[in-house]
Amino acid sequence: xxxxxxxxxxxxxxxxxxxxxxxxxxxxxxxxxxxxxxxxxxxxxxxxxxxxxxxxxxxxxxxxxxxxxxxxxxxxxxxxxxxxxxxxxxxxxxxxxxxxxxxxxxxxxxxxxxxxxxxxxxxxxxxxxxxxxxxxxxxxxxxxxxxxxxxxxxxxxxxxxxxxxxxxxxxxxxxxxxxxxxxxxxxxxxxxxxxxxxxxxxxxxxxxxxxxxxxxxxxxxxxxxxxxxxxxxxxxxxxxxxxxxxxxxxxxxxxxxxxxxxxxxxxxxxxxxxxxxxxxxxxxxxxxxxxxxxxxxxxxxxxxxxxxxxxxxxxxxxxxxxx
Amino acid sequence: xxxxxxxxxxxxxxxxxxxxxxxxxxxxxxxxxxxxxxxxxxxxxxxxxxxxxxxxxxxxxxxxxxxxxxxxxxxxxxxxxxxxxxxxxxxxxxxxxxxxxxxxxxxxxxxxxxxxxxxxxxxxxxxxxxxxxxxxxxxxxxxxxxxxxxxxxxxxxxxxxxxxxxxxxxxxxxxxxxxxxxxxxxxxxxxxxxxxxxxxxxxxxxxxxxxxxxxxxxxxxxxxxxxxxxxxxxxxxxxxxxxxxxxxxxxxxxxxxxxxxxxxxxxxxxxxxxxxxxxxxxxxxxxxxxxx
Numbered sequence: 001x002x003x004x005x006x007x008x009x010x011x012x013x014x015x016x017x018x019x020x021x022x023x024x025x026x027x028x029x030x031x032x033x034x035x036x037x038x039x040x041x042x043x044x045x046x047x048x049x050x051x052x053x054x055x056x057x058x059x060x061x062x063x064x065x066x067x068x069x070x071x072x073x074x075x076x077x078x079x080x081x082x083x084x085x086x087x088x089x090x091x092x093x094x095x096x097x098x099x100x101x102x103x104x105x106x107x108x109x110x111x112x113x114x115x116x117x118x119x120x121x122x123x124x125x126x127x128x129x130x131x132x133x134x135x136x137x138x139x140x141x142x143x144x145x146x147x148x149x150x151x152x153x154x155x156x157x158x159x160x161x162x163x164x165x166x167x168x169x170x171x172x173x174x175x176x177x178x179x180x181x182x183x184x185x186x187x188x189x190x191x192x193x194x195x196x197x198x199x200x201x202x203x204x205x206x207x208x209x210x211x212x213x214x215x216x217x218x219x220x221x222x223x224x225x226x227x228x229x230x231x232x233x234x235x236x237x238x239x240x241x242x243x244x245x246x247x248x249x250x251x252x253x254x255x256x257x258x259x260x261x262x263x264x265x266x267x268x269x270x271x272x273x274x275x276x277x278x279x280x281x282x283x284x285x286x287x288x289x290x291x292x293x294x295x296x297x298x299x300x301x302x303x304x305x306x307x308x309x310x311x312x313x314x315x316x317x318x319x320x321x322x323x
Numbered sequence: 324x325x326x327x328x329x330x331x332x333x334x335x336x337x338x339x340x341x342x343x344x345x346x347x348x349x350x351x352x353x354x355x356x357x358x359x360x361x362x363x364x365x366x367x368x369x370x371x372x373x374x375x376x377x378x379x380x381x382x383x384x385x386x387x388x389x390x391x392x393x394x395x396x397x398x399x400x401x402x403x404x405x406x407x408x409x410x411x412x413x414x415x416x417x418x419x420x421x422x423x424x425x426x427x428x429x430x431x432x433x434x435x436x437x438x439x440x441x442x443x444x445x446x447x448x449x450x451x452x453x454x455x456x457x458x459x460x461x462x463x464x465x466x467x468x469x470x471x472x473x474x475x476x477x478x479x480x481x482x483x484x485x486x487x488x489x490x491x492x493x494x495x496x497x498x499x500x501x502x503x504x505x506x507x508x509x510x511x512x513x514x515x516x517x518x519x520x521x522x523x524x525x526x527x528x529x530x531x532x533x534x535x536x537x538x539x540x541x542x543x544x545x546x547x548x549x550x551x552x553x554x555x556x557x558x559x560x561x562x563x564x565x566x567x568x569x570x571x572x573x574x575x576x577x578x579x580x581x582x583x584x585x586x587x588x589x590x591x592x593x594x595x596x597x598x599x600x601x602x603x604x605x606x607x608x609x610x611x612x613x614x615x
Contacts, residue, residue: 048432060469129353138360147565156369
């Protein structure tokens with residue numbers, strides 16, 4: 001940087017009568033070469049990964065936007081139709097149903113997963129016997145894939161042979177339709193998501209709990225606060241940023257629900273579990289409406305961004321710096 | 324033991340404060356934690372029981388939780404009627420390539436962005452970070468079209484190429500390299516090592532915890548992915564294990580012994596790995612939460 005400014009102050013470099021030139025030019029050239037070598041070294045380090053990110057994220061993201069303005073089935077020449085896909089989406093009842101179903105899932109899953117993570121973290125954050133065992137039991141489901149979790153759910157919640165209905169029958173309660181009942185299917189999916197992902201929010205809250213300075217808790221104890229008061233007056237406010245973060249994170253994850261639907265209900269019964277991503281997958285890869293599917297994907301992206309930005313602004317206004 | 328598990332979570336910050344240690348002993352919390360832990364274990368227990376159960380017992384009414392005898396029938400039937408071993412192998416190939424590529428590419432790039440000074444660095448890093456926000460669903464359609472044009476659709480390459488590097492991986496490694504004191508590298512440079520030598524011999528050995536995190540993150544996401552293989556692969560012999568079991572499910576809707584055996588096969592590798600390296604998994608989960 002400094003070189004370029006000096007460059008302009010020194011005389012035109014090819015002035016033959018300037019005897020300072022050989023002296024000034026040599027370090028400058030060396031400096032240039034040094035800069036260039038630095039550039040090359042830098043790009044040699046970051047280049048390969050950059051190419052992949054460019055080729056597999058930035059380029060397809062831009063292309064998806066172009067696709068969303070086209071009508072294309074992958075074979076015939078694409079036809080530019082401007083914002084028509086978007087306006088068609090806005091009046092597509094099937095899409096709005098998918099939005100509603102996704103919304104239902106977000107409402108069922110996000111608050112429950114955040115509260116459950118908080119509760120489990122508080123419960124596990126103590127040095128009692130077997131606590132390692134409890135942690136392992138609660139964390140293991142996290143590594144099971146959504147596909148395996150889905151297949152397992154169809155068994156556990158099978159109306160005839162499933163464990164859930166057996167438990168109900170044993171307790172003298174009426175058996176339920178679960179995944180085969182349009183009213184209950186999304187609830188079952190949310191329950192199994194919680195089973196699989198409770199570990200995530202729990203681990204984040206556990207780390208946050210351990211970051212709370214001991215002196216704070218000590219001081220509260222000396223002041224005569226009971227555990228309940230300590231939690232609500234000290235611990236809970238300290239966890240504010242983490243709560244904002246996991247809420248945003250779980251919302252983004254929930255908006256992208258697909259795998260678990262695919263391996264449990266395939267969007268059924270009566271489309272009751274057809275989510276936005278399921279809708280866009282069907283449009284793009286079942287009926288080959290690449291343009292329409294891309295438009296749905298961009299709407300999902302926009303909604304994700306809006307919710308994230310909205311939550312961050314809300315958190316800032318409540319003086320909780322999450323980011 | 325397990326209490327120490329989370330101390331390593333403070334990978335980059337370096338501060339680790341334990342909660343006040345109380346005397347071990349009976350605590351009311353057992354009455355809360357034991358039933359919850361049991362609830363979390365029951366689905367797995369049921370899955371394993373069913374996979375070792377004779378098929379006839381699973382359709383009895385009501386079916387017993389513990390089978391009257393344990394049998395390998397379902398696994399034998401699974402291995403003889405499906406390519407499940409090939410699917411497992413495919414998944415391993417995908418995950419191993421993904422992990423190796425991630426470690427190489429992301430640590431190189433992470434180091435470059437953390438330590439090297441070159442023109443375009445900030446723009447490049449900004450582009451990487453910006454892609455973290457893009458949902459993968461947005462990329463599926465163009466990537467599918469692109470891969471079809473390149474002729475890699477329906478090959479194993481289609482399954483692993485999207486996992487070669489990730490913005491999160493680069494970000495993670497950069498954060499780690501920023502936390503290493505610069506004097507260590509300066510000392511190596513004074514000894515005449517060039518950038519690459521410094522990186523390979525001095526910096527990388529220090530990065531083992533971050534690399535473990537990166538490897539587990541990549542393993543979890545590449546092994547468990549379903550939607551992308553579902554789109555990119557049609558051939559039975561190229562299925563990953565997740566796609567394989569999902570496809571198997573649609574043909575054997577209620578043959579619970581077979582379905583649960585397939586589930587056990589698909590889940591066991593990561594579960595065993597988790598039990599073996601729980602500390603690193605928990606650390607990975609915490610770090611992957613920090614990427615926001």
